[in-house]
Amino acid sequence: MSARTRRQKAALGVPADDSEDLSAGNGTPSSPSKSKRAPSKKRSRSSLKEEPRENIFLFIPNLIGYFRVVLAIASLYYMPLHPRTCSLLYSVSCLLDALDGYAARYFNQSTTFGAVLDMVTDRCTTSCLIVFLSSAWPRWAIIFQGLICLDLASHYMHMYATLSMGGSDQSHKKVDSSRSWVLYQYYHSKVVLFICCALNELFFIGLYLLSFSSPILSPSLLQPIGEAQPLSAQPGNPANPVPSSLFASPWSAGALEMARANKIDSFWPWVITGISAPVMLFKQFVNIIQLVNASRWLAEGDRQARLANRKK
Template sequence: MNKKQNISDTKSTMLTYKDVLLFVPNIIGYTRVLLTTIAVFCLYSELPHHTVIAYVISEFLDVADGYFARKFNQCSKFGEVLDMITDRCTTTCLITYLIIIYPQFSVFYCFLISMDISSHYMQMYDSLSSGSTNHKNMDSDAHPILKAYYTNRQILFWLCFGNEAFFILSYYVHYLSGFPRTLVYVLLAASFPVFLVKNLINLVQLFYASKRLAINDATQINQNQNKSKIV
């Protein structure tokens, strides 16, 4: 009777994919997707105040989903990928609109989009292929810049916050005049160094992840060749 009850209790506590989809941090992630959709709609409807509000709320929820994932022990691969995709799509949508209002910087903006997506994809793929549980986990031999970036939550937050602030302020200042515009220019200047550091880290991340993937490829090829020689 006790064994049957234990088996029944075990089955009742087993998670299904629906449970994972309804994790609190993942629900926050869906909310961010909705806010990004609203922000994009407001972008092209030329509603700058609404755009900024939706965008800023989405960015603060990006911090909240990680907090609740750790608090409720609801970390998941799905949530990790959802978070990264939402981040990349949100930033890309904003930058593509910056190309419209600042066409003279279009090549520069295209470079930023490419670097952002490629560096994070490489990092994610390298982490998954090496069996890491999270793309933010760093080995002991990881590049010191990446280790500081991913393992120190304060550094991670402020660099991401400053980078996104630079983009959203670049957009917002286009629609302002008078004192508000001057104030935004000051904030824009303050966020610019953070923006530079964050995108330099993207370059380091792309190189480091590419190098690790190539090292793993070389190791795997050498092992296969040694096996074939033995056979």
């Protein structure tokens, strides 16, 4: 570039270095900043193509979880009058609880959504079964209702405390031994956890089967109709009534109990219930410790937050 040309450019206020960026065709200056940003856009777009977005909902452990939900709903459909079919579907749904955890570790697909789905499915299926037991034995309904409340409250508070105090990436099964030795042993060993959960469910399945078989637990309507004594001829209490005319609705509690009478033998349900009862009691003890421990952990976080606010 000549000295005259430089003086002209200086008089017009155009830097001499920018003159080299003029295009040869029409003399329009190009934008250096745009030319530098263009490759970065290309790189970001290519990186998005190389890393496709994962669909968490279609992970194999979560697909197993959906299948568990389907089996649980099917078991509820057969629950009032079909004990064998219901028990089979319910048991398979519970056993798949161990399979989805193994699949999550094997395929490296452990997710927070999967953990919550697993816990919600467990709590809902167990609660539905206990609700049926409350209707089968109304005199023990308050005990069954207490078990539902304890189960839901302990697991909810434990998971909430873990996420709020331990962090969003913290698993509810990672319990430090300094906080609770019992919970550490319960969650640390997969064998202990599986046995406790399996036998706890087996206990309630045993009670469910006894509602179809045991004259000890339900003596009034589980007696054969032929052995019933003639009753007084009062309205609603006829002598030697026909079974179909005892209840106005075939779906009433009494009609369903009559329909369940003596459907299966009571020997094996008593065996299942007796063997699993101690483990069920231990599981409820763990639920109490879990509830108390989570409450103390949340209270500790509240104290720390209040202390931090006072220092401000």
